[in-house]
Amino acid sequence: MFEINISPEWYDAIHKRHSVRQYTGAPTDEQLTRLGVLCKKLSWQGINIRMFRGPGLKSVIKGTNVYAVIVAKNGTAPELEGYMGEAFVLEATAMGLGTCWLGAGFNPDIVNKNVSLQNDEQVHCVIAIGQVTPSNANPKRRTLEQVCKKNAEELSKLGVWQQAAVEAARxxxxxxxxxxxxxxxxxxxxxxxxRRVLINKYAGIDRGICMLHAAVGAASKCRNAVWKKTDGGFTMKA
Ligand SMILES: Cc1cc2nc3c(=O)[nH]c(=O)nc-3n(C[C@H](O)[C@H](O)[C@H](O)COP(=O)(O)O)c2cc1C
Incomplete structure (x- = not known):
């Protein structure tokens, strides 16, 4: 269900990526063509990722009018939306572009019309894309212990892929x-x-993003992730 080709460049991209809301321009046609090829590969199992140029983003995003829309057939696992969408984000990051996931920061009327949304489809998120001035990511995240109840030393005893996967997922x-x-x-x-949180609306999508990061971390140590639905989430064997 989550089988995609993971590019080795995505591991570095995880450490470079941060949400960008102020851009210096739209992606070039060449960049959009390359991302378009990936969109086709990521569009299956009820997910369709399409890119648009023009109105649709709210004013929180400045300097670009290009965005990717994740269209999901009703009944598609939200984790799949997150997994495929974050693959798009990491590829764009590896190409030197900035991105920002948007759940609230887009205009649904315009976006739904752009994609000719069908009755059995929904758009929960779009992803803004554009040129950026390079800057360092400084993500504020829960600690390793908070995330997995293990510190770096305990993780390293389990194995190198587990360590890379948890750090990337974090x-x-x-x-x-x-x-x-x-x-x-x-x-x-x-x-x-x-994990129970105050606002649950995007939690499934968020966990899918986290799963892709874990798979990219494992892939950086030459392990291929195979996911299975389990009680309360998804489990990966690698
Ligand atoms: C599913 C999802 C929806 C999001 N929606 C918005 C949004 O509507 N507006 C916004 O400014 N940022 C949005 N974000 C970006 C998050 O605020 C951001 O990822 C988070 O604060 C972590 O910061 P970082 O991306 O810079 O590491 C969204 C992120 C995700 C994953």
Whole structure:
């Protein structure tokens, strides 16, 4: 269900990515063509990712009018929206572009019309994309111990892929930075599980983003993630 080709460049992108709300211009046609190829690869199992140029973003985003829309068929797991959307974000980041996930920062009337939204489809999020002045990411996140009840030393005893996967997962972006996940990790598996938060609207999408980060972390140590639905979340064997 979550099988995609993970680019080795995405691991570095995880450490460079941060939400950008002020851009210095739109992506070039060449960049959009390259991202368009990826959109096609990510569009399956009820997800369709399409890019648009023009109105649709709210004024929180300045300096670009280009965005990707994640269209989901009703009944599609929100984790899949997050997983595929974050693959798009990491590819754009690896190309030197800035991005920002937007749940509230877009105009649904315009976006739904742009995508000719069908009765059995929904748009929960769009992703702004544009040129940026490079700057360092400085993400405020819960500590390793808070996320997985293990410190770096305890994790390293489990294995290098677990350490890379948890550290990458910890850096995942989430709506209002709520980080609505806990991670359980042992010698053979890693689970991204639900954590109760005040606002639950984007929690499934957030966990999908976190899962992609975990898979990219594992891939950086040559492990291929295979996900299965389990009680309260998803479990990866790698
Ligand atoms: C599903 C989702 C929805 C988001 N919606 C918005 C939004 O509507 N407006 C906004 O300014 N940022 C939005 N964000 C960005 C988050 O605020 C941001 O990812 C979080 O604060 C962590 O900061 P970072 O991305 O710079 O690491 C959203 C992020 C996610 C994952």
């Amino acid at each position: 850096l995942a972006p989430s709506a209002i930075n709520l980080q609505p996940w806990t991670i359980e990790v042992d010698a053979s598996s890693l689970s991204v599980l639900e």
